[in-house]
Amino acid sequence: MSWTRREALLGLGGIPILGAIWWAGARGTVGKRREREAILETLNIQPSLPPAVPAIGGEPVKVGIIGFGIRGEQLCRALGYATDEWVAAMEEATALAKEEGRPFTALEDFRNQDPLNVRIVGVCDIFDARAQKAMKSFSTEEQQVKRYRTYTEMIGSGEVEAVVVATPDHWHAPIAMEALRNNVHVYVEKPMTHNLSETYELRDVALASDAILQVGHQHRQTLSFKTAQDIIGKGILGHVSLITTNTNRNDDNGAWNYAIDSQANPDTIDWAQFIGNAPEIPFNKNHFFRWRKWWAYGSGLSGDLLTHDYDRLNCVLRMGIPQSVTASGGIYTHRDGRNVPDVLQANMEFPDFSTGSSQANGKEKGMTFVYSATLGNGFNRPTMLMGHDGSMELGNRLTIWPDGRSTRFAEYLEAGKMQPQSPIYHYNPAATALDGVSSATSQYFADKGLMWTYIDGRRVDSTFLHMREWLSAIRNNGPVSCGIQEGFEEAITAHMVGLSWKLGRRVEWDAEAQRVKPIDELDLDAALLESPPGVGQYAPDVVT
Amino acid sequence: MTTIQNNPKLATGLVLLRVFIGWHFLYEGIVKVYNPDWTSFGYLASAQGPFKSVFGALTSEAVLPWVDTLNWLALVFVGITLILGVFEKAGAVAGMVLLALYYLAHPSFPGLEQLNAEGSYWLVNKNLIEMVACYVLFLQPTGGCFGLQRVLNASKTKTEKS
Incomplete structure (x- = not known):
């Protein structure tokens, strides 16, 4: 068999096809990438880096929880404290999700959360069932979580350095002001206040106080x-x-x-x-x-x-x-x-x-x-x-x-x-x-x-980061993202x-x-x- | 029985099929090679059907870079062998394996959502059809008609003759 032009074409014809495809693919992709890079260079956007906060040093920050409802429980989890009931419910939900083959990572995320140098020492909730739930879940052998009947009692006790306020809105400002006047640090849920006059007043009180106020807009x-x-x-x-x-x-x-909790009645709630x-x-x-x-x-x-x-x-x-x-x-x-x-x-x-x-x-x-x-x-x-x-x-x-x-x-x-x-x-x-x-x-x-x-x-809970920033500011007198x-x-x-x-x-x-x-x-x-x-x-x- | 030796039209058809499938694979591979941001994460993470968890497991940080590399290597390998017409049986098998994986990650089973699929499919989709086409290429290599195999055959004949 002689080496003819026909033979060369039939034997090696694939090579130019391969070259053409390679060239087309490379040129198109690299071209698009260069265009994109040129645009990105023009825009010069700097994706943000994780926030670094100074360590929460010294003794654990002694925190009191005022209001232990849905949001109060969430805030405690951001501090590293979950109720036994929540853990049990999440274990069940995780097992169910596994069975159904869908991802569910709430419990895993919570357990992977870095520990904060904080100790929940007291709870003030006017509904007995909620206060007892916090005491039962958060008390340890060394540290019994104490129940306070009123926020003034907790703030005046000298046993808490900081309070987390997760009450109905009409209680935000009165509690925050009481705490700030006593130089107790405050993490207050949003909205910060319930009306205009207490907003004006709270700003004056916060500016005059040495305590750190953080408003709960964790998305910051x-x-x-x-x-x-x-x-x-x-x-x-x-x-x-x-x-x-x-x-x-x-x-x-x-x-x-x-x-509506079935245990709720005039005897279990301080109406x-x-x-x-x-x-x-x-x-x-x-x-x-x-x-x-x-x-x-x-x-x-x-x-x-x-x-x-x-x-x-x-x-x-x-x-x-x-x-x-x-x-x-x-x-x-x-x-x-x-x-x-x-x-x-x-x-x-x-x-x-x-x-x-x-x-x-x-x-x-x-x-x-x-x-x-x-x-x-x-x-x-x-x-x-x-x-x-x-x-x-x-x-x-x-x-x-x-x-x-x-x-x-x-x-x-x-x-x-x-x-x-x-x-x-x-x-x-x-x-x-x-x-x-x-x-x-x-x-x-x-x-x-x-x-x-x-x-x-x-994935990191932004409430955790917001709490961490507040605790760090307490120990290091630093700034907070959502202050007064x-x-x-x-x-x-x-x-x-x-x-x-x-x-x-x-x-x-x-x-x-x-x-x-x-x-x-x-x-x-x-x-x-x-x-x-x-x-x-x-x-x-x-x-x- | 008709064979490609005595049916040049069939041979031409199969050569076209082989080159086009190779073309498809090679281009997909090249686009990924030249795009450092490309990852199979989305495809694997959104996997459905009975092997969902297997594909999901491939998205772990340790495994994913290997999956990505193996994927483009295999794509380019299938592309080169089928276009050049050499080691095409190996290329066809590799192509079938890849297509089977793509199919199983997103099978067109009733009740499953068809993600990024143009057209409508019930059980059979384009991946499955291309896989069967690869099987035909495996059964009937055509590198001897058009491809490097023809050059190899020629030099072999020449050596035998001399």
């Missing part, structure tokens, strides 16, 4: 938000004129209809202490366990959930208190006797705020922050920051799209190196972590970056929204006087906390 520890700060700082989005944040929940738990400064009414389990549904004790969507979204953005943008607020909504999805709205839309105006501009000087200034919520629909609407040069979706992940009419990216868009529908940046610190989140409500929080953050691909100024801004904003909904009119902030502007001759706090007549008549102790 979320790494993606720190990266988002860098993105905003570098002006990548240009002038952000609109922010939209949303709450969509569609389950009983998400609508604050929590379980008078629960009422505090709220209008006096007879013993009512519905109000006790589901207090978030009434203005007398809670703040509804504006205090409970808007505050999360507001503070997430205030953490990224530092835009402060809105100059004015208008809100609307109603009780449309849960007509169960509550008097806080379950559908709420709030427009918060920041006419003097700007994230920077890529256009002619002075053309752009001002921003509207829209919060839109319903407790009757579970569709996930992302948080969006909308700027002249780009849009960013903010959550545990970050995604940035260039705007088709961007000035900053005009050259790239024209050259086809960027397309408005293709993200130019995506930050996902969880890319290599497998998650197991349990309920719809926890998924809601997780997606927003409110529950977890990721350090080196490992951040808490003040969050509380005032929430109350402005609540007030606007109540009054059906615009509420304005006087930055100079540091007060909400007077409206007619109204007592604003009375209006904010008022239980409208006729609403709530279904509320009496219907759940028995």
